[in-house]
Amino acid sequence: MLISESNKQNGATDKQKKVAELFESRVSVVAADISLDRLGVDDETYNMLQLETDIIIHSAAQVNLVYPYEALKSANVRGTLNMIELAHNSTKIKPLHFISSRAVFPPRPGSTHEEDTPLDDIATGHTEGYGQSKWVSEKLLELAQKRGLPAVVYRPGFIGGDCDECYWNPQDTNLAIFQAITATGFVPRHNWALEVTRVDFVAKFVTKCLQDIKFSSGKRFNMVQPKPLDSKALYQFMENYGFKLERVSIQEWIDKIQNSEKLKPPLKSLLKEMNSNESLFPLERTKFSVKQTSEAIRYFEVQGYPPIDTGYLRKFFSKQIERNILTSPPLLTAEIDKFSTYKVVKARNIKMQSL
Template structure:
């Protein structure tokens, strides 16, 4: 198996070094993995939002014959930006990937979507919920763009393209390394609560799924259950997440004192903390509360 990774260009570093840096940042790099990357992974500079994925025509056409399966995970995750700001990567990028999958030979598509396409007021939603049933009920630009992108994938599937959609919940720390995406909302909530020694007193069921669980499931489908899974949608999310107050209790059990206080008091407190994480979270939280 050979893997080709499309990575956006960076004036400072090569695409291969960017891939390695990302893996190292997540605490996943091993000598064996570095050797596998060297021998079986090829990185290509491109951009899903651009015509021909940002590739020259000859390279694009070569890849349309060379590639057998596509995993589309590229997305701009931002809960604040409006639809138009996210349209390029999330919608146009998906359309460009679908064009690539159809070009010259059919290439099955694994599409990584999000549970954000399901309105937050709906509970116990099955995988076969009609995508059209939620139209107009999604309140932020990210959810709206991912809904439209899903619609494009489903339409292509109806026209004969083999597709599998994975709706991912909040991807939390790896079970093996404990490393968490430091831009993640829940990570920021926990980080700033520890920093301030205070946490908002919220009756909130926190949904998060270990990222390595999701990755393993997707690879399992890709390598062993592909044919039986064509046309299906999988929900990779934790339906039994802990309550926020329970998480704070666990933090205290580890010897880190954190006290529950009213939300506004907590927001006021984190506004005094100079860390970029807490400043970012405060802005995001204020918009969400509004």
């Protein structure tokens, strides 16, 4: 949503321009590096942050489901420790809202992870470094809470686009899967579930918690879609939308992706690596309780957990196709071409009649 000065008049919508203006008038940007001691800023800037900051929302992290723990330790673990030190300052203690991840839980197919499960009970079994880094970060925060730091933990799963414009993270795994499917026309025969939570819902939920620290302090919220969409229902929607899909085994699907000339190498590598450790389409899904999240939703009197319904899917596909992020379905493309040809022929006939 945020755009640079040079792009304000270059294809930006009125809404984008307004957000950019509000951002520039209300947000002060400090260039820093959370992995460095005292955030890598000079003493004057760090002292200013200690004194003038009232609340900290710590969402910065290096997200990579392939890298080992050591490669992520500096940004994710040291970064969290530095934010704890900034928050737990003797001059002014600041509530810390930590955006963690469902990856803090090790995969345990068939079981349900509760929000208040002791961290020591889930200390082992992680299959990737990212989850390990999130576990260590939460453990550091837990120790800080015992020393008096007010803090809240949010554990989102896969975050998708908002309900209006449906902008997605271009590096999102789910988006990569959709790019592969729409480009090749092949889908995994294996049954899996699409787990997505809208980013606007996450932002609104966190904002409500910011405004009532007495209620939210000390809580851990699993923000994982409680009703993921079954792949069979997803495929049915896509076929009704105009896509022609052929079911193949997971390995055949990976091979089709690797041989596709329509997909970029980084995307091919991402899906291949994730499939190699069985994190892309697990044989049995790990479940997550959202009891505390649901209680908070009722307490704040906000709209319930947004489902992955046909309206959201329709908006998602139309917006991503419009932006050339996803390949248009062949049936829809044929209709567009047919309509365009009809308009050209009709225009020519009108011109000939006028002569």
